Amino acid sequence: MEKLLFMALLMSQTVLAQVEYQSEVLSPILKENAHAVVRRHETTFTVKSVGEATQRVRSVITVLDEQGDDHAKMVVGYDKLSKVTNLEGALYDASGKLIKKLKKADIEDYSTYSDYNLFDDNRYKSASFPKQPTYPYTVEFLIETTERNLMFYPTWMPQNEEHLSVEQAAFTVIMPLSLALRYKEMNIPTPGVEKTATNGTKTYVWKLANCSAIEFEPMSPPAREQLPVVYTAPTDFEVQEYKGKLTSWNDVGRFYDSLNNNRDHIPDDLRQRVINLIKDETTTAGKVRKLYRFLQDHTRYVSVQLGIGGWQTIEAEKVAASKYGDCKALTNYMKALLRAAGVNAYPALVRAGDNEADILADFPSFQFNHIILGVPDGRDTLFLECTNGHGPAGYVGDFTGNRHALLILPDGSRLIKTPAYQPSDNRQWRRIAVNVTEKGDATVEVQTRYTGLQQDDYANVIHSMNHDEQRSWLLKRIHIPAFELNTFVYNELSGSIPAITETLTLAVRQWATASGTRLFLPLNLMSALSSITPLTQPRRADVDLTTNYDFEDSDTIMYQLPKGYTPEYRIDPLMIESKFGRYTAQLAIDGDQITYIRHITMHGGRFPAAVYTQWVDFRKKIAKADRTQMVFIKNN
Structure with missing residues (x-):
């Protein structure tokens, strides 16, 4: 009898597993206005300590038409602080019949090196299935990674674009009892997170079901304001023996400062050159303009994705010798030049990009992808885009303009707004x-x-x-x-x-x-x-x-x-x-x-x-x- 029950249970599980690969059982509501349907999306993020975690993501997506073909490709990034331990994939026809499984030879491994990435330890694995002659079809991917850069916790957004619906999705975060999870929910149905504690761990679970596809209206707000998303972040973390806390924006600034402290020294001959350059300038703005032009004339921008997750700068002395640097290095170098001229300047972390949404100002975390320099001048702050080789000092354009920046100050970092340009400026x-x-x-x-x-x-x-x-x-x-x-x-x-x-x-x-x-x-x-x-x-x-x-x-x-x-x-x-x-x-x-x-x-x-x-x-x-x-x- 027990054997029969076991066989029946096994068969029912097999049938249920096959259903998620079958297209004909899809609800018409989920197919409406959709190019693809997320049948299952299961993410489990397990934090083992302040400095180590694992992540497992299983996704099953039914592609309905040609415009959904991008879902038949999976790209997974990694670097020296993360590792892809497993990448699997399978392709099914409309009836749920297996067509192909990914082989090792189907998975390619690339460097993100490019002409402007002089040094870069970022890589990615890429796998895709060939274009299918008929629709619908279903793809399944399983990705497992280990993470040793816990400055960042996952952002969960299974419905991450328009014309994509979700049948079922779940996000699980497992934390040691000694560590606290911070999170922010947006557009998550009530009741939101489910919390349990057992066997020395705390578990947080979010679920979604039957989310219809939407089409973004013209001039509509960012996707995060329209689609379900959960942002997570640590309270305590460790990266390459650097420890930090993350409960306020001041914590973010304090950690960035600890990574980059005492890296802004320049050679004595360069310091004397700076003094000679600005000897006739009597105002802060005049000194800034003169030295900003010097920076533009004597350095060039290259991307350097090294150091602790790409957040630690090259020393100013090395930039002085090599004449190049990334945004961190050129900003730090410009800060050093200004310090030699008697002008205080402070790094400002910012989320840059012509079409990038501003950071979530009420959720302190590492949301930034760029850094500029803030120079206090009376009641105003002059911002310098140190990667720009031709613009005037103080102009940041729409790449970093009109958004929040975290000004790294010795007496407490704080969010400020970058310049917003008025019609008469444009x-x-x-x-x-x-x-x-x-x-x-x-x-x-x-x-x-x-x-x-x-x-x-x-x-x-x-x-x-x-x-x-x-x-x-x-x-x-x-x-x-x-x-x-x-x-x-x-x-x-x-x-x-x-x-x-x-x-x-x-x-x-x-x-x-x-x-x-x-x-x-x-x-x-x-x-x-x-x-x-x-x-x-x-x-x-x-x-x-x-x-x-x-x-x-x-x-x-x-x-x-x-x-x-x-x-x-x-x-x-x-x-x-x-x-x-x-x-x-x-x-x-x-x-x-x-x-x-x-x-x-x-x-x-x-x-x-x-x-x-x-x-x-x-x-x-x-x-x-x-x-x-x-x-x-x-x-x-």
Whole structure:
């Protein structure tokens, strides 16, 4: 009898195991709006001590269509502080039949070394299954790792993208009784974590079930605000004999300072050179500008992912000798130069990236990926991006601008905000002269001045591309139906807010349309904004206009018409105003010369979902205004 019961239990477990590989049993709700479905996602993180842990992740994902094929690939990173002890994989057809299992020969091992990674001990293992001829199919991966860098605990986000649903997922953290776990839940269904204690350990378990796929709405907040996620962090940790606590931002700063203390000494001859360089400067800002230029002229950026998890800097003396360094090393070196000049400066940890979400300010942990330098100057702090070889001192752009940074101070580290650039900082000022022929063709001279965030892309192009590459890049940015780019010139202008001038000459085919005795002339040559597609369903998420939505554009276009044409009608001045910004356009006519002046100021920010229709309406009105054209009649 017992044998029969055991056989029945074994068979039922086998059937249940096969079900998770079968596609036909999937709920239609989980397939709706999804490219793939997470059938099972099981993560177990076991902390053995302050300096060692293991992690096991098993995932089973059914791929529904071609856009879900990325889930058939698994990439696992590791370095000298972590080890991949096991990587397995299997592929199943729609009925759950095994097609293929991963072999050792299918798993490739790569270094993350690149042209800008001079030294790097990071590596990754990669495994993937070949593209399948039919859908759906299911893939299973099992990854087991050991971790000896417990500055970082896992972030659990099984539904980590749009168009991905989750059937079942579980996250388990097992801690010794002597260690405390810190965690932050976002979008986790009630009741959240389940806690138990037994056999000398504490166990924390989070579960998800039947999470439908979502599609991110335009201008919506970061994924972490819309999808289930659990952040975890230690209270006590150890890495390569360095011990730390992690209960406050001051703890983060104290640990970073302990790793990098006394690494900012420079040779005596360099110290004397610094003193000579700044001898005529009487202000902190003047000394900073002079030494920042020295840094840019005499060092170059390379990525160096060595040291304690990449968090410990190369000594300033070595940077002085080698003339290169990563963000930590160049920041530390700049700090040393300023100290020699009698100027105090402090590292500032930041989460960098043009499209990176800001850190979670209420969850102290190692969320940073970059470091800049903060220089107190009166009531202000001047931030220096020490990896930038060409920008002005104090300008950080959108790479590290408008977000929290942890300023590492001797009397207690604290979060501060980096500069947020206003519309008046981010300007596009354009003057265009257009000569129009009777056939509607035009010769065009364009002079544009870009400032602040609007010049960032142009500055990168100037410093990273040759003339032919710049031309190809520029051709893709000019949105005129039919034109030839005859000449282009760029010039950089100095200032606390950087600026670039662009001079173009163009030949435009049939910009105006000739029809009988009439000439139809569109007024906005180069700066027209498109409308925003309205949603077909009620808006769910906030309208997030916090990235690159603070700007001013001014266009003055002077059209020289062919002789003998007069306007068929006049166009009144136009103003469109809302909480998102202000748009004006007006026209002046002086004989056969037409002057069109357009100005728009946009205000970024976070707005409630209910105002999305107002945003659509505002952009629709602007797009319509930007399509305005004049009609001219030829006099007999």
